[in-house]
Amino acid sequence: MKKILAVIMVMMLAIGLAGCAPKEKEANAAAPAPESTNEAAAPAPEAAPEKLVIKVGTDDAYPPFEYHEEATNELIGFDVDFAKALAEEMGVEIEYVPTAWDGIFNGVNTGQYDMIISCVSITPDRIEGFGMTNPYLSNGIVIVSAADGEQATSIDQLDGKKVGVQLETTADIAAKKFIADGTDISLSQFDSVMEAFAALKGGSIEYILVDSSVGGFYISTDPESFNITSGLLSNEPIGICMAKENTELLEKVNAGIKALQDSGKMTEISQKWFSADFATNIDAEIKVIE
Template sequence: MNKIKMTALMISLLLVMSIFAGCADNGPQTGESGKTILKVGTDPTYPPFEYTNDANEIVGFDIDLAKALAEKMDMEVEFVPTSFDGIFNGMNAGSYDVIIAAISMTPSRMETMLFSKPYLSNGQVILTRKDAEKISTQEELKGMKVGVQLGTTADTAAEKYADEYGFEVTKFDEIIQTFSAMKAGHVDAIAVDYAVAIEYVQREPESYQISDVMLTNEPIAVAIKKENTELHEKIDAALLEIREDGTLKKISEEWLGGDYTSDIDEELDVVE
């Protein structure tokens, strides 16, 4: 009798599992507007690209970009907040369709995912306190503590050059923590995306300065799951539209105070 009950229970469980499996839909989903949803993975701790404002809204350069692309593709955008150190795994697992989160193009990343045409000039720059002596060469980093965000290309580049130029790398989960650490004197410099450095200097010119040291050249683009070639083509077409109609330039001027979307140097100079 117990065996019969156990068998019946197992059959019931299998039926329930099959029902849920049948309900799972890994294909395109439709939003309240009736349009197909574009799920965007982003890390809302990285101003001016994506961050949460005082009204608890995710805003920034990449957020406006994603909305503009979705509009051109006649899609409804949905943002999926994700920590940067797990953002690529999330896309591969199907949690979202694309990543729009200041993603630098690198050869190794291009082997595992698709990239749109780059939409923003970028490289890893060294930023220091305003009251510090401005540095102009990598050799001047000797003896310094350099803060980076964990898992970023700044992290990779700093690790690469640390032994060669004799500086120490200190890693943080969020980019804002690196700036807080430098203000508190825990780090002497920060390696960070050029656009982020610009934003912080514009916001607090009395606190920060951008050095002449550029560690890399790595333009920023939309990352797309490797096999999703159809979406890749649509995003490139939409990106071309917002470039030609001036929307992309306008977004750059609003968030970065200038146009960093034209004349992008697409020749990668990346540390991996």
């Protein structure tokens, strides 16, 4: 009897366990899947578009337009401040390519850089051979005399004198024209304007033919050594030079120059470097000596 009862109890227990299994599975199936603890990653912010880089050829030994500050070797000057303002106005980046002046125009024609910002006088020859912007600064050639020497006020007074110029500048071209016309000039050509002023200060030459703005800068920094002693011998306003076919860039740069002039930024930069405003009311009539 006890055996029969035990068998019955075992059978009932097995039936009970079998009945529980499907319910467990159903409960497990009905249970919601655990939520993920990781939130969906936010989309990465879009990278800012890269600015167009414009390569600029410059003679970096031509103060006060572009030269290296002695203590830091930083490139500074009127043209450097102007180029920064122009780049900001146009939304581009500037990359400088230091280039000796006597080869600077070849570089823009061969594509070494996109344009020249380096106190480039606007002349008929350059207008014909290159793309020249509207002027951004007044300029002309003057005679600089040693402060303790004879003060030359005209070309005639250079007859029989030692005169220095920077090679391949409009002052160099003008000096050769004076010689061809009969003025007996002993001409010294220097690779940089800094060398010319050092020679004048040292006494190896007696005069310099140079851009009026450059002469003014040297006199302001060393009035005991130099004087501008003539009026303007020419009228050669300054512009930016680029390859003739680069008309789209020329148009954009001209628009940028006008915007800087209209905003007063050009006047501000001129006042900083020359203590005068040479950047507005520019006489655009070209009068060169060649």
